[in-house]
């Protein structure tokens with residue numbers, strides 16, 4: 001398998017999960033490891049010259065290494081590098097560096113690399129962050145990306161629909177309170193259900209402004225969504241103040257046509273799922289969450305916490321599921337999301353199932369089990385060799401499992417050869 005084919009799956013997997021262009025990761029791998037031929041790549045699966053550092057508890061590999069100062073002068077140092085079982089480990093560490101920064105600075109100097117769609121901007125950001133001492137590093141990466149056509153690996157990352165969900169309030173801010181309920185708990189419960197339901201769909205990434213009972217300012221929420229370059233922001237709230245029912249809001253200033261369309265779709269899908277709630281309509285208002293977000297955004301108010309009727313419904317898990325499902329159906333329609341292929345989302349076979357490393361043996365096994373005659377031969381032979389005669393009856397009545405038949409066949413053979 002060639003180097004790019006070997007590295008690409010890890011670059012796509014971890015790039016996709018963290019907003020790093022796979023073309024950047026692969027080009028760095030090609031450049032820094034000489035396409036997997038360097039001493040570090042061969043002996044430590046370390047493509048990026050990642051040093052061990054004080055926090056590393058895994059195996060290390062020590063190597064003399066060259067560096068280049070700003071004037072282009074080469075000098076040498078001896079250093080301990082991380083040793084990985086496969087390329088995946090070094091890809092994960094590289095991506096972690098980009099998402100979390102160096103660890104010794106209070107800001108992430110690599111933040112500008114994240115969520116880029118243009119590889120030239122990503123490589124320029126890497127250069128600006130001082131990633132490499134090689135002053136031509138960005139230009140060399142661009143050359144590799146073009147030469148190897150690496151942008152084809154970026155398609156999935158660029159096409160990914162990013163949904164930002166903001167569970168309203170949290171922490172010291174309970175939001176509205178009434179009838180034994182707190183808005184901050186309901187918004188988090190609904191948002192987590194939405195997130196979970198969206199995992200059934202392809203090409204969509206979800207980020208929550210908070211996943212716990214955390215205090216966040218409105219600015220922190222929109223800043224996160226804007227930095228992430230979300231395609232859609234959904235702020236989930238519960239109403240209060242003496243009314244009843246469901247309503248939603250978009251900004252009452254200038255908004256895109258998409259925003260208006262998305263509100264129409266979400267409003268229709270949500271109200272469809274919760275007919276018990278009075279439909280208070282599609283509304284527009286000057287609210288921080290819908291005003292300060294750089295993408296189409298909506299704020300939904302699913303019922304009044306101080307209404308005895310609404311709050312009774314909000315106490316039901318079944319109802320909250322439908323509130324979430326309505327939001328999800330709206331997002332799915334708005335972005336034309338496709339359900340994941342059933343064959344790829346089916347959980348892996350149980351560990352109890354037989355696994356075959358040989359396709360031929362697997363086929364033999366299946367042919368044997370699918371043949372009525374062969375099943376009979378196996379059971380009769382097993383009984384002849386001393387197994388209980390009840391197996392013949394069980395076979396006739398369809399009570400013998402595939403595993404039983406296979407074991408009887410093997411058992412018969414062993415006994416016959418004793």
Ligand SMILES: [Zn+2]
Nearest residue numbers: 168175237238
């Ligand atoms: Zn609220």
